[in-house]
Amino acid sequence: MSNHEKGKSVSSSAPRNDDAPLLEIRDLAITFDTQNGPVNAVRNAHLTILPGETVAIVGESGSGKSTTALAAIGLLPSNGRVSGGRIIFDGEDITNASAKRIIELRGNSIGMVPQDPMSNLNPVWKIGFQVKETLKANGLDGANSKERVAEVLSEAGLPDAAARAKQYPHEFSGGMRQRALIAIGLACRPRLLIADEPTSALDVTVQRQILDHLDRMTTELGTAVLLITHDLGLAAERAEKLVVMYKGQVVESGPALEILRNPQHPYTQRLVNSAPSLASRRLQSQKAKDALAAAVEDLDDPADAAYTGEAPMRAGHTASSIPAAAAQPVKAARPAKDGERKGAQAGETILEIKNLTKVFKLRGALGKTTDFKAVDDVSISVPRGTTMAIVGESGSGKSTVAQMALSLLAPTEGSILFDGVEVNTLKGKALFDFRRRVQPIFQDPYGSLDPMFNIYRTIEEPLKIHKIGNAKSREKKVRELLDQVSMPASTMHRFPNELSGGQRQRIAIARALALNPDVIICDEAVSALDVLVQAQVLNLLNELQEDLGLTYLFITHDLAVVRQIADHVTVMQSGRVVEASSTDDVFSNPKQVYTQELLNAIPGAALLV
């Protein structure tokens, strides 16, 4: 068959054959000319897409997956060029096609749905205009182009399309913008659609709707899809074939399920093992695992052991460097009983949020303000030494809760008790001491480290502010902290821009640990990281919790992450708590429709069965 194919592919006049590949990339090499000389971003990439087929390229950022796909449509950045290999589209070699030919192909033969809906629509033109010019550029604007624009938009699942077409991108939500981009990508009925992380900037539930819709549309239209994603679960669920890329090379390719079940290359194996969407249970430190094995024997109901056995064990291993934690009665000796399941005995709750409400005043037309309840009557209690996850989509109020718990934002109503003391009314010295005991880790490791501070100064700063130790002891402490987060001491003299995202997040963790806090509030602390790095950081957080008896309040939109790190989950929607329970309960028996939706939206969830 391959001989047959080869014979076809060189001659563009050959009749279409369903067995002939639509897109074939052979030994592709892409080179970027940088100030430090040429960089080979992609080497020996190969992939084949048959008509109507969905193929996913999976890999972490920097693996060359987007670069490979963009090369197929002639959209490499200006310093990038194809330095080897061939790209064959529908039997025609387009590796070195003229600019004119590529423009002809774009839109009506190869369409694209880009990654970030926020930045991919031109902010100064109406949505309808941007769809219409696509039709026009490909000679598809007839007399009824207005109706056609509305049609294309509503096909992409945009409600009330005719009216929406008259609006500007900033009047659209992220999900609606992505629908508009899908409409643009498919407007001219291309035979191949390149979907570059089409939903990674969106909430999980929206993500699922959009992907389902994209699936339906491309199936109906018989469009082949080249899906680019970092999420193995998502790729396996959506694509028939997977191409795994690592450091610019294709390390493995084949049918999706086969790769998932039986990965050959070590990188793919690591990827499969750490894919958060496929992980089925909470991470456990080695100590907890051992202790658990012993505790399980004493229990009637082994199912509960996963949770109840674990928390007390951790309390037992609390590091003595934290006097407050060490002073807590250690209940490790006692095997857990059913009654203690909630773990919220009065003495043990370290952070208690009661009926918390936050109202923001929104500025409306002509100086009128409207009230917006970002957080509405939220109560959460976090037992010491455990992890409480707050889950919800963007806009659900979860980060607002975190900000109030950090006392960065004053609540409108309700109270936050930290170790029995009302946080709201803290002032001066007391507030200063509170800050020492509650530390944050934020989402963006690029934005949360001062680029002008070297790593030593970054980690030392909190110690200095709180006047702990002298220069010498602080240096020792910084070394210890770096060691704790598995970074070499030599990192001290480097600057944030010299570190990778995962390394920076480790530094942010070290900084949060510097003051021996009781509680660490992680606001989407791993969301910006690649899967493998994410897994490492989650493991690190888990080990630290075990060693130091830390309590985490973990804010995330990603239920797959929750599964790995949390003991309890609070699900928020539109500022309200819709469900709160132990992680196992939420996952095995979600009570609310919304929670079920969130669970179903985890890419690859269906593949677990």
Added chain:
Amino acid sequence: MVMFTLRRFLQLIPVFFGATLLVYFLVFATPGDPIAALSGGKPMAPAVEAALRAQYNLDQPFWVQYGLYLKNLVTLNLGQTFSGQAVSDVIGRAYPVTARLAVMALAFEAIFGVFFGVIAGLRKGKLFDSTVLVASLVVIAVPVFVLGFVLQLVVGVQLGWAKPTVSGAAPLNELVLPALVLGLVSLAYVIRLTRASVSENMSADYVRTATAKGLSRRRVVVVHILRNSLIPVVTFLGADLGSLMGGAIVTEGIFNVPGIGNLLYKAIQNGETPTVVAVVGILVIVFVVANLVVDLLYAWLDPRIRYV
């Protein structure tokens, strides 16, 4: 857009009062007695002095003077110069000259600035870009009076292409050279601003998406890059229009242009308070209106602004 325009108009009111009050206060607080300046520093009979003070309302408290000033400004009853001409007549003669000069300079810098800036931005790092960058740097570095005198000497005297100075009626052809000098420095800024903006937008995601739609290169540049890139340029041009309309004292001085800059300069030298406050008052209005036009243009270019 209608709401935005309306709101923007309402905002003019406090700006107008604030600016005129500040200007009037500064003139009021300036050392030196206008009456003494009127008499050329010679002693004056107390009765005459008192009469003059009453005539110019200088015996009234500050707030009353400011109120009268506003009233006169609105009714265009601007009083008289020391030589007895109506201030409104003097301004009426000088202002059209300055306006012509300013519009020519602005057109010059806008057209050539955007043109060169776009080409340089699209060809970043190439020969054209580097040449334009170096040339604009030279223009920015040389003070305007040097540019003015050099061009006056070379173009006006040695080559004889233009009249070295402007005659009383200030016809358009005589104003070309001063307008060129006046617009040259801003031209350099416009080029640099456009260039930076274009080259930044070239790598914007939506430009890549537009290319992926199958648009021609020309359309991508004109429709998607240009409009977005013009937003900061328009802001700059608008602010520049305001200052150009305020008269260019140096350039008008070099080329002997009978414009508002010259008028203001002489009035300040002679300590003619009524002329100074009247001219400055008019300039404030012009500046505020110019800014209004820019804001409206800005909102037209960038729909996101309309909803702020």
